[in-house]
Amino acid sequence: MNSVKKLVSKMANAVGSSKVDLTRPFTVIVEGNIGSGKTTFLNHFNKYDNVAMFAEPIEMWRNCNGYNLLDLMYKDTAKWSFTFQSYVQLTMLRQHTYKTSHPVKLMERSIYSARYCFVEKMARDGLMPTPSVAVIDKWFKYITENEDVGVDLIVYLRTFPEVVYERILKRNRSEERTVPFEYIKALHVMHEDWLYNKKTHSCPAPVIVLDANLDKSVIEEEYEKYEPHILNKLPLQAQLF
Numbered sequence: 633m634n635s636v637k638k639l640v641s642k643m644a645n646a647v648g649s650s651k652v653d654l655t656r657p658f659t660v661i662v663e664g665n666i667g668s669g670k671t672t673f674l675n676h677f678n679k680y681d682n683v684a685m686f687a688e689p690i691e692m693w694r695n696c697n698g699y700n701l702l703d704l705m706y707k708d709t710a711k712w713s714f715t716f717q718s719y720v721q722l723t724m725l726r727q728h729t730y731k732t733s734h735p736v737k738l739m740e741r742s743i744y745s746a747r748y749c750f751v752e753k754m755a756r757d758g759l760m761p762t763p764s765v766a767v768i769d770k771w772f773k774y775i776t777e778n779e780d781v782g783v784d785l786i787v788y789l790r791t792f793p794e795v796v797y798e799r800i801l802k803r804n805r806s807e808e809r810t811v812p813f814e815y816i817k818a819l820h821v822m823h824e825d826w827l828y829n830k831k832t833h834s835c836p837a838p839v840i841v842l843d844a845n846l847d848k849s850v851i852e853e854e855y856e857k858y859e860p861h862i863l864n865k866l867p868l869q870a871q872l873f
């Protein structure tokens with residue numbers, strides 16, 4: 633173990649927990665169905681200078697050496713699922729490990745929802761061949777065991793599928809025009825089982841659940857309730873929900 637890691641480990645032990653990693657900022661991931669308001673939620677925190685914001689790298693997915701992988705994935709999921717998810721996992725790894733001097737890092741989605749919600753859904757639907765799922769999963773396990781992709785808090789923007797589907801139609805993102813309501817309902821279940829019912833995969837951090845069905849005109853108050861938690865103004869223990 634090199635000297636820096638020894639020092640960090642000593643400092644971590646000094647604060648009473650070997651789990652506290654002093655080299656990584658307080659990392660918050662914002663999770664939720666398509667259209668649940670994650671981008672809107674991040675924009676609410678734009679006013680804080682000490683928060684490093686990482687929007688979902690959708691523009692990278694739309695232009696990988698000129699290829700719109702997001703569009704390819706939606707147009708022919710079986711053919712492009714592995715290609716797309718491999719790139720999602722790489723772009724998320726980059727964001728998780730991106731060094732910042734800011735004390736707080738706020739990320740839209742994560743390597744965890746890519747694996748536990750989207751890849752899982754594709755696997756269940758037979759839209760990603762099992763050998764491909766195995767390779768994605770090997771990468772995921774190697775990354776989570778060897779890279780610092782730790783998370784300190786998860787914000788789950790919980791919505792009804794009907795609510796987000798209306799928002800998706802209204803926003804009218806070109807790649808999403810063929811997304812059926814059934815898919816949105818299924819993605820809702822994947823998020824619920826992971827973050828609310830805690831039935832499937834482990835949660836890498838405590839989860840705060842917000843009612844993201846609230847309309848834009850009132851939802852800022854809902855966001856403000858959790859600012860102290862997200863800005864790490866409360867000891868972690870106080871945040872356990």
Ligand SMILES: Nc1ncnc2c1ncn2[C@@H]1O[C@H](COP(=O)(O)OP(=O)(O)OP(=O)(O)O)[C@@H](O)[C@H]1O
Pocket residue numbers: 664665666667668669670671672673688799800802803844845846847848849851
């Ligand atoms: N609370 C809200 N009430 C009504 N409309 C909302 C609300 N939050 C977001 N919207 C609208 O719904 C659409 C999706 O919002 P937003 O892009 O923030 O969601 P998202 O979770 O980031 O979506 P995606 O998963 O596709 O990135 C946008 O048109 C946005 O203006």
Ligand SMILES: Nc1nc(=O)c2ncn([C@H]3C[C@H](O)[C@@H](CO)O3)c2[nH]1
Pocket residue numbers: 666688690702705717720741745746747750751808
């Ligand atoms: N298949 C798949 N796997 C992912 O890991 C993933 N992450 C996001 N998305 C889709 C949802 C929105 O359309 C759009 C913006 O969130 O990108 C994903 N789709």
